[in-house]
Amino acid sequence: MNEQQRKEMSQIRQGTPADVKSDQDNLERIQQKSSEDFTKYFETTYQPPSLRKAQRRRKEDVKVHYDFTIPEELDNIGHGRKYMIRTYGCQMNEHDTEVMAGIFEEMGYESTSDTKEADIILLNTCAIRENAENKVFGEIGHLKPLKLENPNLIIGVCGCMSQEESVVNRILQKHPFIDLIFGTHNIHRLPQLVKEAMFGKEMVIDVWSKEGDIIENLPRSRKGKIKAWVNIMYGCDKFCTYCIVPYTRGKERSRLPEDIIQEVRHLAAQGYKEITLLGQNVNAYGKDLDINYGLGDLMDELTGIDIPRIRFTTSHPRDFDDRLIEVLAKGGNMLDHIHLPVQSGNSDVLKIMGRKYSREEYLELVRKIRTAMPNATLTTDIIVGFPNETEEQFQDTMSLMEEVGFEAAYTFIYSAREGTPAARMTDNVSMEEKKDRLQRLNKLVNDQSAEAMKKYEGEVVEVLVEGESKKNSEVLAGYTKRNKMVNFTGPRSSIGTIVKVKINKAKTWSLDGVMVEETIEVK
CATH class of the missing domain: 3.40.50.12160 (Methylthiotransferase, N-terminal domain)
Structure with missing residues (x-):
């Protein structure tokens, strides 16, 4: 103008x-x-x-x-x-x-x-x-x-x-x-x-069609001093047929390990208690660096940094390798909550989605994770109503949900994105049927979440206190290592620390409890 x-x-x-x-x-x-x-x-x-x-x-x-x-x-x-x-x-x-x-x-x-x-x-x-x-x-x-x-x-x-x-x-x-x-x-x-x-x-x-270079030393205005995001790579090379991200974020570009480690050390010195490593396909980290160094190697180095909790998101099952499982199984500040998007439980639908793994391969990966980390919490993403998905194929997704025992899932009705291969596919699944499938899937997700939460009643868990509950300013709220939200009574001085909380009531998506002792000393 x-x-x-x-x-x-x-x-x-x-x-x-x-x-x-x-x-x-x-x-x-x-x-x-x-x-x-x-x-x-x-x-x-x-x-x-x-x-x-x-x-x-x-x-x-x-x-x-x-x-x-x-x-x-x-x-x-x-x-x-x-x-x-x-x-x-x-x-x-x-x-x-x-x-x-x-x-x-x-x-x-x-x-x-x-x-x-x-x-x-x-x-x-x-x-x-x-x-x-x-x-x-x-x-x-x-x-x-x-x-x-x-x-x-x-x-x-x-x-x-x-x-x-x-x-x-x-x-x-x-x-x-x-x-x-x-x-x-x-x-x-x-x-x-x-x-x-x-x-x-x-x-x-x-707006650039060509991906940019990696720019370090950019200033950041982070929210709070408790949890922080650390980007470790940009872009995605998977080209799932429904996904626009490879076009909007570009090809995979990994930051150098030393730059990531320096940023994490700096956050530790500032007193942050939890970091989440970010990438569109985070466990493809390092594949473009030509130095035989992947996400497992990076996280192994991060185990020695004085930050109590380290997470990562979002991972692709195709790139979840044995080295990463080995490092996560060591415990310490490596958490055993893993978000592992499956998208569908049917191999034919997965093939059309361009996911490049089958139902059987996904279940084998889950078996490896469970063997190394028997108490691991798995969550996922699922799309229903993909073009031409049949009721039988949808039932495969429902059965996979139960077989894996996912404790939470982000569920979506398929949404066509202009320019992606899936947008050109013929879709004979009505919106009424898509909504019905989503409703049935969400009921199963809710039931499995509620069942998983019940196991915490009477248990004492470690909670990273983030602040007041959104619904009640007299109640504090935070998350466990396995990413379960806990609302509890305790002193405001515990905000920003890790405390022990005894769970006295389990809900579908959160836990209620009472703080039982002083702040845990983080070594």
Whole structure:
């Protein structure tokens, strides 16, 4: 939006009620002109991310940069201004938000949760399901009146949705009041992008089809001082037929082990009690480094760092190797809660999904894990209603759920993502049948979770106390090693520590208890 358009919108804002129709005419004229300008820009300048190119990509050398700095002229550009980031989707998006928040704060911005106070609002988006995209476009609509009230407000869309050609095209054509669009590979350019959005005359679009390099030493504004995310790799090379992530996040790129270990040591020195290693396909870590070093080797080195709990997510069964199982079985700060997405219990459906393992191979992996860690807690992800899934095939998923004994599962109705192979498949499963299958699966998930929880009644568990319960400020809440939520009574001084809690009541998804002794000393 150029300066003339901003002035005209400002004039609209100052109009009287009698000017409403005239204002509406002006607004439509401005938007039409903006749409024409941006459509021309889209056709002549903008190069959208290409799904076809992503599928043809080859391994290339990825450079690591340690020289990130805020340009001197942008160092205090946010002084007296406030930013707001709304995050949708997975833990990786949460981690990206921490990085962007850190960059904003180094530029002098302050955080706010009030849209009316914000000088810049970013929507950090998720593309994995249609539901997530609908939420974002709904929010874009809600932000439009704010832009009319305050033409100097910068509104940006970033994250995975921005890597989709159809999404960028839709914003260009239907939401020209958006000032800034950028993707997942260029977060380190946020200072320059903000500057262009503040002083430029056009919508700023900076979306890369080619994956970026690895940028170290990025600032982060982490939430709290108890638990932290540590990204160890980016992207995914699996190309499951239903998944958009390989296109939006790019090919697998692993951080160097020494950089990860240094970050974890730094978090330990700051007093963090739990870290979660992140990756779209976290146990493919190291395969692109050509140094015969994988996730198991990394985690083995992390066992010697003074952080009580280390988790990882999300893993792919195909890459869950014996070395990783060996290291997890050592215990210590390695936890035996494993999230292992299966997606379907039928081998034919798994083949069409492009998962590259069978039901039998998955069960053999579970057997190996159970042998090494008899008390391991397994959770999973399951999709129902995949194109042409039969009732018999769905029953295989139900029986696998019972055979493995999953204690929790994230369950979804299949959602077609434009550009993925599955989106071109014929689907003869009605929405009514899909919803029925989801309902039956969720009942089984709930029953198995409740049964697993009952085993904790009367037991004493170690709980990392995160704060007050969301439902009752007089009750504290935290998680066990196996990721079970516990609500209990105890002193507020225990927040941020690991305490022992006796469980007196089990619910379907949480446990109630009473703190039984002082804080556990973590060695």
